[in-house]
Amino acid sequence: MGEALGVAVLGAGHMGADHVRRLDRVVSGARVAAVADPDADRARAAGGDLPGCTLHTDALAALDAPGVEAVLIASPAEAHEAALLGCFERGLPVLCEKPLAPDARGALRLAEAEAASGGRLARVGFMRRYDPEYQALKELLDGGKLGRPLMLHCTHRNVSSPPHFTSEMLIGSSVSHEIDAARWLLGEEIDAVTVLRPRSTAHAPQGLRDPQFVVMETSGGVLVDVEIYVNSGFGYQVRCEAVCEGGSARIGEDHAMVVHSAAGAGQEIAQDYLTRFAEAYDTEVRDWVAAVRAGGPADGPSVWDGYVASVVAEAGIASLNSGARVPVRLAPKPGIYA
Amino acid sequence: MGEALGVAVLGAGHMGADHVRRLDRVVSGARVAAVADPDADRARAAGGDLPGCTLHTDALAALDAPGVEAVLIASPAEAHEAALLGCFERGLPVLCEKPLAPDARGALRLAEAEAASGGRLARVGFMRRYDPEYQALKELLDGGKLGRPLMLHCTHRNVSSPPHFTSEMLIGSSVSHEIDAARWLLGEEIDAVTVLRPRSTAHAPQGLRDPQFVVMETSGGVLVDVEIYVNSGFGYQVRCEAVCEGGSARIGEDHAMVVHSAAGAGQEIAQDYLTRFAEAYDTEVRDWVAAVRAGGPADGPSVWDGYVASVVAEAGIASLNSGARVPVRLAPKPGIYA
Amino acid sequence: MGEALGVAVLGAGHMGADHVRRLDRVVSGARVAAVADPDADRARAAGGDLPGCTLHTDALAALDAPGVEAVLIASPAEAHEAALLGCFERGLPVLCEKPLAPDARGALRLAEAEAASGGRLARVGFMRRYDPEYQALKELLDGGKLGRPLMLHCTHRNVSSPPHFTSEMLIGSSVSHEIDAARWLLGEEIDAVTVLRPRSTAHAPQGLRDPQFVVMETSGGVLVDVEIYVNSGFGYQVRCEAVCEGGSARIGEDHAMVVHSAAGAGQEIAQDYLTRFAEAYDTEVRDWVAAVRAGGPADGPSVWDGYVASVVAEAGIASLNSGARVPVRLAPKPGIYA
Amino acid sequence: MGEALGVAVLGAGHMGADHVRRLDRVVSGARVAAVADPDADRARAAGGDLPGCTLHTDALAALDAPGVEAVLIASPAEAHEAALLGCFERGLPVLCEKPLAPDARGALRLAEAEAASGGRLARVGFMRRYDPEYQALKELLDGGKLGRPLMLHCTHRNVSSPPHFTSEMLIGSSVSHEIDAARWLLGEEIDAVTVLRPRSTAHAPQGLRDPQFVVMETSGGVLVDVEIYVNSGFGYQVRCEAVCEGGSARIGEDHAMVVHSAAGAGQEIAQDYLTRFAEAYDTEVRDWVAAVRAGGPADGPSVWDGYVASVVAEAGIASLNSGARVPVRLAPKPGIYA
Known part of the structure; x- marks a missing residue:
């Protein structure tokens, strides 16, 4: 299959470090090209030993690091929007952990931004689909x-x-x-x-x-x-x-x-x-790496799926607080998600 | 344990005939003393071969038949009230199949009538309690x-x-x-x-x-x-x-x-x-026969339990039709069910 | 089905007392007519409260007690042969707990005695057939x-x-x-x-x-x-x-x-x-009582089955002691077991 | 972890081709450096599209191909001995599919040859240990x-x-x-x-x-x-x-x-x-690749384990044919397997 795919991992906490390990040792065809975390120690702990892997405290800098061809976002939800917009601007394929954004409004902005970028670049990490x-x-x-x-x-x-x-x-x-x-x-x-x-x-x-x-x-x-x-x-x-x-x-x-x-x-x-879900996480990342290397447009769980999950969850929270049945209302769906 | 308990079975349909068989062949300590069904052929098919068993088309007549010491009601729900009132008047222990009555109002009349009779005589056939x-x-x-x-x-x-x-x-x-x-x-x-x-x-x-x-x-x-x-x-x-x-x-x-x-x-x-639930039916009737022969007041699922089930079911039906949550309201509970 | 079958229970130990309870309270159509045990206290504990039940220290005396129409043997294996021969002489249907006899030789004598009596009278209590x-x-x-x-x-x-x-x-x-x-x-x-x-x-x-x-x-x-x-x-x-x-x-x-x-x-x-196997024991005795009352020749697990089990077990014990494979050799089978 | 381990796969049949796919797409840290099969078409079908992978009809030539650092043997049992001896001579770590050899005598020769080589180089593919x-x-x-x-x-x-x-x-x-x-x-x-x-x-x-x-x-x-x-x-x-x-x-x-x-x-x-056992095969090969890259002596199922399995199986076949119990006799165990 040629050279291994260079992946930048954003966020080096519990989940991010696990993804670094997965890309390095479990999933074939990929290598960790960059690790970013605002906490430099965490970034070093996760990626410091990997040859050819650069360390960053700024996520956007990691996107521009040498050898980065794709991005895996495992930072807190609040940091997802800036990171995803950075990927869309650079045309970088990206796998983003759930939740896509802290609220439905932010998720919708991302769907619209991806649509404006001309095509699908992102997957959202709903890993049960891979179980x-x-x-x-x-x-x-x-x-x-x-x-x-x-x-x-x-x-x-x-x-x-x-x-x-x-x-x-x-x-x-x-x-x-x-x-x-x-x-x-x-x-x-x-x-x-x-x-x-x-x-x-x-x-x-x-x-x-x-x-x-x-x-x-x-x-x-x-x-x-x-x-x-x-x-x-x-x-x-x-x-x-x-x-x-x-x-x-x-x-x-x-x-x-x-x-x-x-x-x-x-x-x-x-x-x-x-x-x-150990196997599901492995399959999710392996499937994503293979799809990116194959070069087609992104498929799998989309930014739109992430947006809809946010809207339904917000309706659920409203129902939790009111005790009433709450209808779900979605924005119009951009054509790239048809 | 002495002589077998003489039981009148009211209703000789599918369930009634099965109870006749159960009392005759499966449950020890009981015998079928009378079978009543408006359809004389059904009564004969169920109890015609049993020695010492009289056949009736009138349920109340069966209550007065020779050797009847207890009653098992397996007739349609519409016939339960008259049969149970007949048992209460005569002081006969009775096991009544569910539902106790066609509606909650009729079930409440029965609870009040049993309370007026001075003590518990009836059990209702919620057989899952015996599974x-x-x-x-x-x-x-x-x-x-x-x-x-x-x-x-x-x-x-x-x-x-x-x-x-x-x-x-x-x-x-x-x-x-x-x-x-x-x-x-x-x-x-x-x-x-x-x-x-x-x-x-x-x-x-x-x-x-x-x-x-x-x-x-x-x-x-x-x-x-x-x-x-x-x-x-x-x-x-x-x-x-x-x-x-x-x-x-x-x-x-x-x-x-x-x-x-x-x-x-x-x-x-x-x-x-x-x-x-074959075993539960056997146990239910065996337990009832033993309790009646032991001579204490009735215990187990009561007429009040039958009434409450009716009230809750009616609330459920109201909810089915309205789509709304329906509160359940019970009448005051007579002292004998405390 | 007419009057209850009068059963003499021989042996009032753990298993015998359980069979007394079963015949009295669980199995319909039977009553305990006599209980025998060399230990008079045990006999009294098992059957002393049962109306119409006589107590005996001599098993054969129990066979001749008033109302005895059938026999259930739950005494130790050493006592089975005399009891079974007593039943065969009197033409009494009998259910004998396993093992039929202490050894295959004794079991064979019983098969030959039953065959000489002209027909099958006995069942052996292999209750798994009723599970x-x-x-x-x-x-x-x-x-x-x-x-x-x-x-x-x-x-x-x-x-x-x-x-x-x-x-x-x-x-x-x-x-x-x-x-x-x-x-x-x-x-x-x-x-x-x-x-x-x-x-x-x-x-x-x-x-x-x-x-x-x-x-x-x-x-x-x-x-x-x-x-x-x-x-x-x-x-x-x-x-x-x-x-x-x-x-x-x-x-x-x-x-x-x-x-x-x-x-x-x-x-x-x-x-x-x-x-x-609680249910199997109930079914075994219920089935036996119903068959005896129906009046046909005995069926179910036979004295011959009891004999064969003894022979195979003795071959197994020989193999246990020798470590070698031991062939099984059966006597000719009497015609009544065909 | 540095550069991917270059593996020569010997045998490109059903199992060999599956291992080629596994090394290429599933197991991280490895690449297929050579594929050998006497049937050139099968070698080409399995490895023809892999960059940097050479194709061979001679297994020993594949061991000497550029970039080969370890060997996976999936050829028929008859070809194992020559291939393993080739690996021992070259000091190449090797994973050999079971059975190790067509008979116990051949397996013992391999254990002795590996012992003579000075240390463990081989694992045998008993994949259940990885389930x-x-x-x-x-x-x-x-x-x-x-x-x-x-x-x-x-x-x-x-x-x-x-x-x-x-x-x-x-x-x-x-x-x-x-x-x-x-x-x-x-x-x-x-x-x-x-x-x-x-x-x-x-x-x-x-x-x-x-x-x-x-x-x-x-x-x-x-x-x-x-x-x-x-x-x-x-x-x-x-x-x-x-x-x-x-x-x-x-x-x-x-x-x-x-x-x-x-x-x-x-x-x-x-x-x-x-x-x-899909997961067990993946884990087996992943574990082997990681162990070889870590550079220690071979562990896991050994050539000695392969030899013992052969001896026991031969005793079993003797018993199948004779009907008798057959004792198992093992050669002295070389020190490297202690």
């Missing part, structure tokens, strides 16, 4: 063997929430994965969101509404319900059942090794998303 | 090992609906099982019901709203959601997952024999409730 | 959908062995269930047995060979392997996988309620055979 | 939580056997995976093998002994049994249950997506080893 189980479910639904989908029942549980996690972030940060996955699995838009509030677990920090139960209605009449429960105490669990006219299909059931001992019959539960 | 898996779940929740419950996710699927099944009957006939099971599992009342309407399956008869998605809120803030889908096409499936502060527990997963063949790995799915 | 999962497996194999069976893989585990359990009893007492189940499932005789001896668990009493691995070859060339492990420490587990020309089928997988908590995902494991 | 489930099982056993292992029950099934597959190849080609996995999981040698022969499936080609049941005894007294069934008709299924003093653990149970439809509840079964 083998989600892909098997989509293939089954697309094949039509089970008839039209009528409902999606989703479960999304974490062991515990990080400090400063707010009730709104259960929607904006966690459920945003289900928002994108539902749109992708069904090929339909979401028209309205209602957030129901069961009593909160005693294990949630004071004031945190956890769990929540999110009900979404699609343009085609499919009902999507999501249990989001971030202080479940027992594991990272992501399940999805598609109920169709001709049957149902479930993914995310626990499997792997079954142990019997005096404690009963049991299976280990994954404890975090980097374990559960 | 080993439901009992294991209740024992787990009561034991407190998983902490307080926060949500119940329920699934209730049939292969296909009988003719003349209406959209309202998905709530009033099918979900009434989950209404009682939720109250019993949680020990809490239901305060409000919202019925959501996903698009209907093409396999439902014209005009039938199937599936539906019912969301109930309990007095303690637990959220109970129920997928009811009566034309699923593939089996009879009753699942319940209790999500608690300290973990979750699921029952109704498919199990039994696992077969691998060229068709894939598979398991048989039960096709109807008489298969799935 | 719903075993029945489903047999139905599947008989239906031919999976083609001819080639192998059976069996697992038989207990939490711990009772005191005085010997290495020979792993074969003679435990594996005898698999011996009968294999013959019944396959419809073939067992031609040879080899017992392999893995290293013993540190949790077994000194000198006990536990686990053992038993390999049996049938007349049709099917290989049956059995892991018997009576000090497994974690549960009562009985599994069977039939491997066929067109697929495989497994029963005895753990199922029921699935719990997720900080301890992981888990399921409860049954702790003893009275839990795992 | 996440096998690794989890080994970690559990090594951790000691379940106590000492007593038995391993293994299942190894294919949909159908390729043409010219012989009864001996069920042992030498298929069970050799379980031979290595058992030694690796248990850390013990195999002392004896007995091959039992159930009746053959009608779906096996005329004369093929399929299935077979292989019983191995380890130096520590663990019993390892393997069902090998290469014409099962339904899927590729590799299971392993370790039965220990304190419990049991199973891997290879079917999992992934669960589908319910009118056909019943079901799961897809993998159809071949490239699907089931």
Whole structure:
């Protein structure tokens, strides 16, 4: 396939450093050409040992570093807009971690800017689309063997929430994965969101509404319900059942090794998303590197998908606060996303 | 334990005839003393061969037949009130199939009549309380090992609906099982019901709203959601997952024999409730016969439980028709049900 | 069905007392007419409160007690022969717990005695034939959908062995269930047995060979392997996988309620055979009572089946002691067992 | 990590071509520097488009091609010895597909040659050691939580056997995976093998002994049994249950997506080893490339492991033909494998 693709990684925190490792050691055909982080120590820790890799505290400078042919953005959401606009100006292919932007308004500006640049350059990191189980479910639904989908029942549980996690972030940060996955699995838009509030677990920090139960209605009449429960105490669990006219299909059931001992019959539960979706992250980046090297226009989850996820999440947050059903209203879709 | 208990069975249709068989062949300590059905042929087919069993077309006459010490009502809902009042007048212990009455108003009259009779005589046939898996779940929740419950996710699927099944009957006939099971599992009342309407399956008869998605809120803030889908096409499936502060527990997963063949790995799915809950029906009647013979006051699911199920179902039907959340309002509870 | 069948229960130990309870409270159409045990206190504890039930220290006296129409033998194996011969002389239908006799020679005497009595009167208590999962497996194999069976893989585990359990009893007492189940499932005789001896668990009493691995070859060339492990420490587990020309089928997988908590995902494991096979015992006795009342000749597991199980077990014990493959040799089969 | 490792791939058949693709597109840090196959067209199809990759019909010439720093051997077993000796002479690190050699004698010559070369250079492709489930099982056993292992029950099934597959190849080609996995999981040698022969499936080609049941005894007294069934008709299924003093653990149970439809509840079964062990192959090669680049002596499955697998398989084939238990005798182990 020729020379390895030179990638600049923006942001060298937990996720950014993991992507540096992935590009260097796991994904073939790529090399890390630049690492940028406002904290020079973090940039050095992530990329200091890599031959031919320059270090930067300024993200835009990294875009112009020698050998940079593509960009992976793993900085905080607030920094995404400037970085993406920098990529669009330079015509650089880019993979941007979710969320695309801190709010829907910012996401829309990015969609319009990409459209103005003349074509698609960016992918957004909705990595569930690269998980083998989600892909098997989509293939089954697309094949039509089970008839039209009528409902999606989703479960999304974490062991515990990080400090400063707010009730709104259960929607904006966690459920945003289900928002994108539902749109992708069904090929339909979401028209309205209602957030129901069961009593909160005693294990949630004071004031945190956890769990929540999110009900979404699609343009085609499919009902999507999501249990989001971030202080479940027992594991990272992501399940999805598609109920169709001709049957149902479930993914995310626990499997792997079954142990019997005096404690009963049991299976280990994954404890975090980097374990559960390790393969999906690898596939996502590998697929992106291969696509960029092949030279076609960007495909996969788009800036528009990132924008829609923001709009739906904002409707969900409005419903969380009001208790009412909130309709979803989208801006007109630029032609490049047709 | 002495002589077998003489039971009059009212109603000799599908369910009544099955109860006659059960009392005669499966449950020890009981005998069928009388069978009543307006259709004399049906009564004869069910009880004609049983020694010492008299046949009747009038239900009240059966209550007065020789040897009748207790009554099992399996006639249509419209006939329950007269039969139960006849039992209350005569002081006869009675097990009445669900629904207790065609509407909440009639159910309330029965609760008041039983209260006026001075004590509990009746049980209502919510047989899930006798299913080993439901009992294991209740024992787990009561034991407190998983902490307080926060949500119940329920699934209730049939292969296909009988003719003349209406959209309202998905709530009033099918979900009434989950209404009682939720109250019993949680020990809490239901305060409000919202019925959501996903698009209907093409396999439902014209005009039938199937599936539906019912969301109930309990007095303690637990959220109970129920997928009811009566034309699923593939089996009879009753699942319940209790999500608690300290973990979750699921029952109704498919199990039994696992077969691998060229068709894939598979398991048989039960096709109807008489298969799935066969043991629960046996246990329900066996437990009732033993309790009556032991001579104490009636316990188990009460006329009041039957009344509450009716009220909640009527709220659900109102929500189905209006699309809105409908609060549940109960009459004052007579002292005998405290 | 007329009057209840009067049953004499011989032996009022753990199993006998459980059968008294079953006949009195669970199985319809039967009553306990007599209880016999050399220990008068045990007889009284089991049957003292039952109306119309006489108590005996002499088993044969119980056979002649008023109202006795059939006999259930739950006394120690050493007492079976005299009791069964008493039943054969009196023409009394009898259900005898396994093992039929302490050794194959005694079992053969019983088969010859029953044959001399002119017809079948006895059933032997191989209760797995009445377990719903075993029945489903047999139905599947008989239906031919999976083609001819080639192998059976069996697992038989207990939490711990009772005191005085010997290495020979792993074969003679435990594996005898698999011996009968294999013959019944396959419809073939067992031609040879080899017992392999893995290293013993540190949790077994000194000198006990536990686990053992038993390999049996049938007349049709099917290989049956059995892991018997009576000090497994974690549960009562009985599994069977039939491997066929067109697929495989497994029963005895753990199922029921699935719990997720900080301890992981888990399921409860049954702790003893009275839990795992509770329904099978009920069905076995119910089926026997119904068959006796129906008045035909005895069917179900026969004295001959009890004899064959003894012969195969003795071959297994010989192999356990010699380490060699031991062929199985059966006496000519009396005509009544054809 | 510096420049990519230049690898010569010997053999461009099904497996060799797959390794070329893996080194080029999946594994980071490696590039294909040479491809050799006696059939020039196959070499060209596999490596013709790769920049900097030379094509050869002579394997030894490929070892001397520009940029070759390591070798992956995927040629037929008959060609392994010459290729490995070539690598030893040149001091080239090498990953050799299994079986190491056509017979144990040839494998021993290779172990002695590698020992004479002064240190370990080769790994053998027992890829199950890189499967996440096998690794989890080994970690559990090594951790000691379940106590000492007593038995391993293994299942190894294919949909159908390729043409010219012989009864001996069920042992030498298929069970050799379980031979290595058992030694690796248990850390013990195999002392004896007995091959039992159930009746053959009608779906096996005329004369093929399929299935077979292989019983191995380890130096520590663990019993390892393997069902090998290469014409099962339904899927590729590799299971392993370790039965220990304190419990049991199973891997290879079917999992992934669960589908319910009118056909019943079901799961897809993998159809071949490239699907089931896709991740293991990737990890095996990735791990090897990283280890070679790190520059230490070779570790992982050794030439000695390949030799032992050959010896045990030959004992198994002797047992298959004689019906008797065959002891395993190993040559003295060279010091470099200690």
